[in-house]
Amino acid sequence: MHPLRKYNIEKTLSWKIKVLADAFCHPFQYKSFFGESLTHFDLKRKREKKQRLPLLSLNECIDLKAPITLVNCLSEGANISPFELICLMGVVKKRSPKRLLEIGTYNGNTTLQMGNNTSEDTVIHTLDLPEDQLDFILEKRRYIETLVEKKIVEHYGDSKNYDFNHFTKEGLLDFVFIDGDHSYASVKIDTEKTLEALAPGGCILWHDYTPWIPGVFQYLNELAPMYPIRQIEKTTFAFFEKPSYSGSA
Numbered sequence: 001m002h003p004l005r006k007y008n009i010e011k012t013l014s015w016k017i018k019v020l021a022d023a024f025c026h027p028f029q030y031k032s033f034f035g036e037s038l039t040h041f042d043l044k045r046k047r048e049k050k051q052r053l054p055l056l057s058l059n060e061c062i063d064l065k066a067p068i069t070l071v072n073c074l075s076e077g078a079n080i081s082p083f084e085l086i087c088l089m090g091v092v093k094k095r096s097p098k099r100l101l102e103i104g105t106y107n108g109n110t111t112l113q114m115g116n117n118t119s120e121d122t123v124i125h126t127l128d129l130p131e132d133q134l135d136f137i138l139e140k141r142r143y144i145e146t147l148v149e150k151k152i153v154e155h156y157g158d159s160k161n162y163d164f165n166h167f168t169k170e171g172l173l174d175f176v177f178i179d180g181d182h183s184y185a186s187v188k189i190d191t192e193k194t195l196e197a198l199a200p201g202g203c204i205l206w207h208d209y210t211p212w213i214p215g216v217f218q219y220l221n222e223l224a225p226m227y228p229i230r231q232i233e234k235t236t237f238a239f240f241e242k243p244s245y246s247g248s249a
Helices: 003-025 031-051 082-095 109-116 184-197 214-223
Strands: 099-103 123-128 152-156 173-178 198-206 230-232 238-241
Touching (some): 082 109, 082 198, 099 109, 099 184, 173 184, 184 198
Parallel strands (some): 099 173, 123 152, 173 198
Antiparallel strands (some): 198 238
16 A cells, blocks of 8 residues: 555544544534534435446346356456456457457456457557556566467556557457546546547446446446446446447447
8 A cells, every 4th residue: 555545544544533532522512513424425325326327237248158267366456356357257258359458457467367368369458557657566467478468468658648549550449448547537538538449339348436436436427328338237347338330429
């Protein structure tokens, strides 16, 4: 964990403990405060419940009978959960994309698994910040020195100002996994660029569609009236498939 982030968490926790201790000693003085807080929390919870995207069942996007391959797939740090990794590979396996883009390489775990669940002629582009701009220590990405490394094309830069034409030299993209900067502005720009680079019939998966990640959650809720985006059930994935006919988003 970044030292500054740890400091902020510890500072916040100490403040909350202090307030709770004071409230315990002076309950009547804090009565209105807690009443307002509970009302605000309840209204926020109800609003977020109404905002949620419609659900997409696992049966619709995954062939549950098709085998997937997972190698060196231990989830650590910012890796997606084992269940979500299985779901992601299930979507990849069913769709058999030839040109993929991953925004947010991290340690290369999902990159490696996508390589193991696609055909030999697949090209996987993966974009991440240069190492000197990362907020974690990178040892070696998991796909390095594996059989699927030849499928993977590494890109370094900030997705907000990176030229997405680098990803479409072989053709428009069939599959995009967006899991980079989770701020509202970054998710918006990543999505807009991806929509332009996406082939008809291609799909986008966003990770961390949850109220706990407000940038992703808010932006996709705002985008949903214009695009048929759905949340894959039991996951924090949001899913969009571009119509296969031309002339439509």
